[in-house]
Amino acid sequence: TTFDQIYKDSEMWIINMETVCSDQPRVHAFHYQFIAGLGWTPAKPLPAGNIQSFADGADNGLIVVSFGSALKTIPKELMDVLMETFENLPQRFIMRFDSEHPANTPSNVMLVSWLPQNDLLGHNNTRLFITHGGNNGQLEGLFHGVPMLTLPVFGDQFYNARRAFLRGHGLFLDLKSSSARQIHGAITELLLNPKYRKSVQRCSRILLDMPEPRKALSFWVNHVLKFGGSHLKPSSMQLPLWKFFMLDVAAFLAVSAAIMSACIFMCCRCTAK
Template sequence: MLTGSMFRYYFLQSLAISLLGHRCSGGNVLLVPMPFFDSHWFGLAKIGQALVKRGHVVTAVVPVDILKKRQAERPDFHFETFEDNGTGARLKEVQEMYFSVAKTMSVYESFRLALSCTEDITNHCDMLVGDKDLINRLKVSQYGVVIFDPIFPCGAIVAALIDTRVPLIAILRGDLYFLGEKATGVPLPPSYVPFLTCDFTDQMTFVQRIQNVLLWTLAPTMTTWLGSKTYDGLVRKYISERDTIQSVVSRTDLWLHRTDNVLDFPRPFMPNMVQIGGVNVQAVASLPKELESFVQSSSTDGVIVVSFGSMYRTLSPEKSEIFAAAFARLRQKVVWRYVGEKPTGLGNNTKVMNWLPQNDLLGHRKTRAFVTHAGYNGLCEAMYHGVPVVCLPLYGDQPANAARVVARGLGVKLDFSTVTADQLYQAVIHVLTNNSFQETAARLSRLHRDQPQPPMERAVWWIEHVIKHGGLSHLRARAVDLPWYQYYLLDVAAFLLAVCTAVMGAMLCSCSFMYGVFWHFCRIFSAKIK
């Protein structure tokens, strides 16, 4: 029988355990998103929303001028703001300009455009990390983890300023400055790992392997220099003279890669690199009433979904007429995400919308094909729902994504800059009437769905794992800390070469000595005979 004092003891103990358990179940998460590429923000925000549902407090750092927009998108988030003096808006303008001419720009012109943005990116990051009031507020909040995108590694600088002990997580599809490759020490053999932005597969010809080697050699050299030019000055200014952006990013505990084993080609991974491709795919919701009626009106012919993503919604008048003419010839209904003046050749079967519920449409039983720019989020949704694809890649990783679609048999690829109405019409008909595309799409969907954890659950589990243990330093490869000559075993090679040289020299000296002795005795023996 419990006494009063014993009862109070067990009650207080139970209450303490309960409170501690509640405290451990949630943590403070800080997101430092990019000032451009809205699709990256959408992916990051979806992960943040999943963390909110798990009881975490999620805070995002955004410029003052977009605060209301972000609050409307994610009312469950907390926000910290800073004044960016218009740098974010200017970067968005450059981004829009780049999208409009991406297919006509050479690699050199693209690099020059990226170089021209350096000053605004540097200033934008400087405004963020130089806001002392903001940094002090972030320090007081005691965040359990900071999440950033390596394309905008300013988040790593923020984490170092808050507290170098705060765990750091990177979420990425591509690594513009190749900080991750050095930070993880992962080997990427160019013999079968195609460069991210080129349309090679993992089965390259001899000429393609030559090109791939050159890309893996030259591109990292140029963009690493660009990253240093953009961020190293800020690192020296706010952290220390001996640090660089590479050393700051190398503190990252976990790398969440938006890649997938079904769609992407196999490549080496380190223990602190986790694949979360398809993290954007959600359960299918009902369509709005008007859109559902339009989809149902397609009868047995079905629906074609057309979208070029969140950042490329308006086509040139000439291109929009080409697309409209191709769609008008189809028996299927077409739902097209399009902003701007309607093309004059728009068919009665085509519905244009400023925004469309892409995931819900692709998951609808009447959807037959997806016409897209081959953005990775859209391709993951199409693969998950088993929908064949017609790709018209524009820029960035999209040509590589389209190459993966073709290699896997999920769809076909067209050249956006030269496509005609007839070519687009024939491509759509081809994926609709060729059963191999439907069968492959269904098979890839089954493969992608057959995972121990859905990608979002996996991402959340790993983030919580980092928060729970205060970092995952035991997963970091020693390669990160090795000097380059040790990583490539040049010191070992030099030692072995020296040993081999010494042994060969000793052997040569011994042979020379033995030959001299032998020759000497031969002369003595020859003289005695005479």
């Protein structure tokens, strides 16, 4: 079975992407449904222990740092830049880091191999989310209304970083070339300029006012189970590419234009003689 067959035979595609206030509007047929936030859940109380006490004691604000599974190991040079940046800020930082802790880890930084990201983003003291720009993490940031500083690593993360910037939900920097001064400046801008928090929290309120994602998913799944999905698909899906792009028409027009040009050229030569 080829991907092309799966694409054409599938009754419906559910896309975990938000296109109302965090991305650009997209034109699509009904067999494509953009339903973001299927994993959204309200923040739960943090588990009792070091993480809870660290977050609760962040009187100057808490900043959550996570690169997800995008970086298995963070290069020492990058960690040195991050530690230097965090040390010179009054906020507390909790960072997912599954390696040996650097010797220069500041007292305002907690490094943990796992963190309850959703619950931390919903914590009252959280002021900023430093992320690699993965789609799920970005949606969690939107859900909780937390501004984001994105340091993309690969793939769609560069696009996600730019869409967050264009929508006013945060800033982005180059992960490899950014200095401690640049990261410090971006964090300061995001914390002190209220437009970012205002923008992302407005988007959060819009998303929470939309139909509940699980109900939307349930509706479309049940609809397809009852009626199938053929009425939702455009007929163009069954066309070969040369028909879809009307290459035969383009070829006919190109040949006609060439013949007409040749005739005009010959007529002009005969007239000149």
